[in-house]
Amino acid sequence: SPTWLPCGRHRLDLSYPRVMGILNVTPDSFSDGGHHIAVDDALRHAERMLAEGAAIIDVGGESTRPGSQPVTTQQELDRVAPVVERLVCELDALVSVDTSNPDVMRQAAALGAGMINDVRALQREGALEAALGTGLPVCLMHMQGEPQDMQQAPRYDEPIEEAVHGFLAARVAACEAAGLRRERLLIDPGFGFGKTVEHNLRLLKRMERLAELELPLLVGLSRKSLIGKVLGRPVEERLSGGLALASLAVERGARILRVHDVGPVMDAVNMTWAVLREGCEHD
Numbered sequence: 533s534p535t536w537l538p539c540g541r542h543r544l545d546l547s548y549p550r551v552m553g554i555l556n557v558t559p560d561s562f563s564d565g566g567h568h569i570a571v572d573d574a575l576r577h578a579e580r581m582l583a584e585g586a587a588i589i590d591v592g593g594e595s596t597r598p599g600s601q602p603v604t605t606q607q608e609l610d611r612v613a614p615v616v617e618r619l620v621c622e623l624d625a626l627v628s629v630d631t632s633n634p635d636v637m638r639q640a641a642a643l644g645a646g647m648i649n650d651v652r653a654l655q656r657e658g659a660l661e662a663a664l665g666t667g668l669p670v671c672l673m674h675m676q677g678e679p680q681d682m683q684q685a686p687r688y689d690e691p692i693e694e695a696v697h698g699f700l701a702a703r704v705a706a707c708e709a710a711g712l713r714r715e716r717l718l719i720d721p722g723f724g725f726g727k728t729v730e731h732n733l734r735l736l737k738r739m740e741r742l743a744e745l746e747l748p749l750l751v752g753l754s755r756k757s758l759i760g761k762v763l764g765r766p767v768e769e770r771l772s773g774g775l776a777l778a779s780l781a782v783e784r785g786a787r788i789l790r791v792h793d794v795g796p797v798m799d800a801v802n803m804t805w806a807v808l809r810e811g812c813e814h815d
């Protein structure tokens with residue numbers, strides 16, 4: 533039976549893996565920093581990702597790469613609002629807003645965003661209440677520390693998959709306790725957010741541990757430094773490595789992949805899915 537996720541006026545079919553295209557509207561986002569600050573550029577980029585098969589466009593106004601600096605609410609709103617509005621009005625896109633800020637969540641929802649993507653898992657003051665009020669689905673991601681310091685010396689007193697599982701289980705429970713229904717939650721291990729390369733590799737290898745939470749799994753591996761460190765590739769040469777990770781992530785339960793290169797990942801994901809679903813209908 534299809535698993536549909538209500539996302540505002542869109543319904544997202546999660547009975548097969550979907551691709552979320554990254555639209556950074558920040559001057560310092562890693563890998564495509566500064567290119568998309570102009571709204572027109574952003575729209576053209578989004579249009580191309582939709583044409584390549586993206587089911588969702590993720591719009592972020594505050595870079596969360598390691599070492600990035602926080603932005604003010606107004607700066608974030610100025611960057612995000614115009615882009616969300618035009619994505620919704622002109623492209624009728626399913627837009628995810630990548631923010632931890634309650635005001636940005638409310639404004640983006642009012643402009644027609646269909647999902648909230650919070651790398652801080654609604655831990656900021658007022659974030660849980662704001663998300664609840666929008667009625668939108670929320671992706672809860674694991675991060676240890678903050679972008680400014682999370683990569684200085686990541687360490688855990690337990691296996692990484694246990695730490696991430698425990699954190700996400702606690703955040704899901706907190707959301708449910710506040711009245712945010714489980715059916716509106718997605719979870720994400722947060723690759724690269726307070727984790728060493730070894731932590732990231734082990735987390736992907738053992739990602740089925742998160743399947744126990746029985747919530748849609750969103751992962752972001754595209755162009756990340758674990759690819760760079762294993763293959764010795766600069767950020768603009770990490771597509772092949774990223775395709776290998778995307779296929780492994782789908783095989784280990786990921787249902788939404790947050791990526792830069794939508795077209796190539798669509799093919800890798802669809803090939804992987806063709807193998808995984810083979811024979812299911814006859815089981």
Ligand SMILES: Cn1cnc2c(O)nc(N)nc21
Nearest residue numbers: 630649673720722723751752
């Ligand atoms: C904004 N952002 C950057 N990396 C991400 C990841 O891996 N997951 C999610 N949900 N958001 C991310």
